[in-house]
Amino acid sequence: MSDHPTPTRATPRQATSAVAYTSDLPEEDDPLLAFNPYLHKRPRRNSITPDLQRRFVATLAATGIVVQAARSIGKSMEALYKLRKLPGAEGFEAAWDEAVEYGV
DSSP states (O other): SSOOOOOSSSSOOOOOOOOSSSOOOTTOGGGGSSOOOOSSSOOOOOOOOHHHHHHHHHHHHHHOOOHHHHHHHHHOOOHHHHHHTTOHHHHHHHHHHHHHHOOO
């Protein structure tokens, strides 16, 4: 007798990775990364810096998955969506939207 339970599904569920396909990250001189990032008036230790904004956009362009890109820079979805809507973050927002198109 086996220690494994008998499957109850007619067809076993297939598991997939969080990222089904990942392309190469854009080069540093890619026009996608030439956006004007949001500059915090009083940056804090946990601010989403211009470098992190570009890394997020690059990862998003490579994966097409916002959650994966957020994890890659160690920031929450909530923080990124808040940043996206701030006055002065239009460059970041436009790059985000374009990166999603790259990822698709």
